[in-house]
Amino acid sequence: MRDKLKVLYLDRTTPYTITQPARLKHNSTASSTTATPPPAGPGARHRAQPGLTNPETTAHIGRMPRASVREQIVDAAYEQFHRHGYNAAGVKLITDSAGVPKGSFYNHFESKEALALVVMDRYGESRHLETLADKKKAPLTRLREHFEFLAKDIVDFGYERGCVYGNFSTEAADHIPAIREGVRGGFDHWAAAITAAIREAQEDGSITSTQDPETLGRFLVNAWEGAIVGERAAKDGSSFAAFFTIAFDTLLR
Template identity: 50%
Template sequence: MARASKREEIAQAALEQFRTRGFNATGISDITSAAGAPKGSFYNHFASKEDSALEALERYAAGLRFDMLDAAGQPPLERLRAHFAFLGADTVDSGFARGCLVGNFGAEVADHSEEIRSAVRRGFQQWAAHIARVLTEAQEAGEVGAGLDVRATALFVLSAWEGALIAARADKSSAPIDAFFQLVFDVLLR
């Protein structure tokens, strides 16, 4: 029987390594040893580290659970809160080791790789569009004021989230994440 391809393990290990080490500090051998695969096998599946970083971003985005934002039957702002609570728990539960891959790649790689920059940009745009849609529903439901600039608010909330994760990881405390929930849900979107 032919040995099963290690592609899935390598792709998943790349996501984990990039999330905890960042792009430049992750070596191909970090990825392959985490995947239990020989180093050379990486290039059977990916043209370059950059190539696997682009797939890692896609996989990370798929794990952002945008479906939680769209779940019918729950008030819009509750869905938005549940979305960030789900993501925040991942960072807290990892002992503040894991941040957001979109934001981390944005901070680290955006200036060096046009392809990664474009993917980060697209990631932010899609995410902000999802948030904006929930805010529009919240507006229609009368949960937030009709005057709220939904598009700018979505961008702002996403920026605040990215910054809160970075500050929480540096602080190894959830204080910045707690401040995010307090200010976004008790003040900004009240």
Template identity: 40%
Template sequence: MARHSVREPLIDAALETLQLSGFNGCAVQDITQAAGVPKGSFYNHFESKEAIALMALERFWELGAERRSLLSDTTIDPVVRLQKHFKALSDAVIAQEFRKGCLIGNFSSEMAKNSDIRTRLATIYTQWGKAIASCVKEASAAKRVIPRLPAETIANFLINAWEGSVLRAKVEQDRAALDQFNQAVFASFFT
């Protein structure tokens, strides 16, 4: 009789637990309890908490693929794409009642210099930045960008400001920081 694999339920539980408690705020036992599996089962699939956290980060990144794909939809005005992208991100934070925030930002504030997770986060920021920069370049070509800055600089600023806004919304348990991000960005950068 085939044994039931608990790998996927562990990754799902890790994503939920790590988003709620952070990397340093939870233990392997918290993840296995959330998955409803014995702690020993964890080590049949993962060598460490960092290994499953990396898989949870990958899952989180994959779950956001649809929101990011909007950035390359050339049938939609580039500024509208950016607005929709950040609105979808805001809606996700609000829907989970500010309890989780963004796993990318959460991990960014916790990970050690020599962590594989930190290395993956750097790659994620680069990929996300390129997607946003491409959209900003299109907006610039359409004369819709106000500051005379490279698209990459604007894209990275948007990500940095967004992540800070999410952290503040999580702390204050309020959407004001998200709304202020959207108001300031789209009034200051785009026409």
């Protein structure tokens, strides 16, 4: 990844850039009262099986698409919440984007709020916080690569996608308690992963600062959220460049 990145904290004069099976034939000579013996020989078990026309054994086939519709809705909501935020991404926009009828939404979710909680869980998984605990790499390297990954994700989408946690926090956290708790939990989990890596770096001497690692971890999360806001406006990499400079040239030394 680092070969694809050219960041200002390495060159302060250069902007931050990221570079259904076939029908079986019936035996016309077979007696209607005599059962045809099962086929024998290799591959026999792949041939016709009894009972597949019985509704009791095929009812599940009609239910399978429901799970697919739910996933289509979640996928579309992930993109729309990510790009437009909570308020601007209404149920109709989400279902239109998913290519499903609006009425199908309520077969799977009680409300947009309930869907938002699912999206937050998926967003958290997409941040790959487990890499911050990868003992195969030095902790300071993990921290830098983590934020480089986050930056590249935003740059690759033309600075049009922000942070789902940040979007929900500014738009819905004040009046929807469930979303507020979800956002708080997401930020806490993220900050804890960063804090653990900072503590390791202090222990191995790669970070000499004696500042409390929890304070540093929380500050980095908040500073990154601010950098995202700046990039949504400027779209030139300058806010990310400032973040990397201060974070890795000053704070984490």
